[in-house]
Amino acid sequence: MYAMEAIYDNVECVKLDNPTPSTNYTGQRSSKRSFYLGVILSLSLLTVFLLIGLITLSFFNHNLAGHVSAEAEKRDLLNKNISAVSNQLSSMTEERDILNKNISAVSNQLSSMTEERDILNKNISAVSNQLSSMNEERDLLTKKLLCFYNQNKQCPAGWSSFSCSCYLLSGRSDSWNQARKDCRDRGADLVVIDFAKEQEYLTRLTNTLTWIGLHDEEEEGRWKWVDGTPLNLMYWADRQPDNGGGDPKWGEEDCAHIRTFENTLWNDLSCTNSLPWVCEKIP
Known part of the structure; x- marks a missing residue:
């Protein structure tokens, strides 16, 4: 008994003495x-x-x-x-x-x-040229026939005769249009030059600048005679026609005359200029 108490006492002492753990x-x-x-x-x-x-x-x-x-x-x-x-x-x-x-x-x-x-145009052109040539031959033949028919006829007084035609050199000067009117009033027209001999004859008939029946009034550069025939035989002077050479002072040069101041060839001139003229008709 005392032993157990002693043990408990020891235990309590131990607990009291070491509380930290x-x-x-x-x-x-x-x-x-x-x-x-x-x-x-x-x-x-x-x-x-x-x-x-x-x-x-x-x-x-x-x-x-x-x-x-x-x-x-x-x-x-x-x-x-x-x-x-x-x-x-x-x-x-x-x-x-x-x-x-x-x-x-x-x-x-x-x-x-x-x-x-x-090709067709070439053919047409060839045919057209052939027709034109045939028309010229026809016109020439017609003139020859007329010449043969009228060979015994006499030209009017004051007119000169050459190769079946009658020619009149005007005694005065006027514009190209007035010259043509004068020829028509006489039953003629401004001269149409068909062959070389006629050109030679007119150079003897005239002695100064003289109107002939050649013009391009309807279309510039397309020259034709007063009877409607195109220009084939040409006697233009050097560098002519020139339509005035572009100089305004000369105006539009749409009418032609024979003889220049230097020679007997042709030149273009303003139609309003005043020149003598040559009329031509069949007797």
Whole structure:
């Protein structure tokens, strides 16, 4: 009994004398509990953050998938449009090639027609020249026949006779138009020079600038005689006709005269100038 009490006394003494280990043990437990709570809290927060991240990632992944799907649809639609445009371009290219072939064929046909037209124009020109030559021969033959018919007829008083025609040198001067009027009033017209001998005769008949029946009043540069025949036999002086040489002071030179101041050839002059003239008619 006393022994047990002694033991308890010793135990109590021990507890009372060494209280520190119990306090340390309680502090350690409290520290561990705080540490574990911190770890648990950190893991919980990390879990929450991971969960938020997964949710966010899932949301963005869903949106990205939708965007990719929409882009894929746009790409497919664009490819379809490109394919349609490509087919249309291919069709247009074929149509262009056909059109180019047709244009080439038409161009060749036009070229052939142009060649035929040129040949036809040459033929027409040749025929026209032949007709003109035949008309000149006819006119010459007509004059010869008239000459033969009138060979026994006499020219009026004051008129001179040469090669079946009668000629009158005016005794005054006037414009070309007034000179022609005077000849017509006499049943004649301004002289028409048909052959070289007639030119020689007129150079003897005249002695100064004298109007003849040659003009280009209707069309500049297209000279013709008063009887409508074109100019074939020509005796123009050097560098004539020149229509005044472009000098305004000379005016439009649309009428011709025989003899210049230097020779017996022809020159063009303004029709308003005042010159003597030669009338010609058949007896």
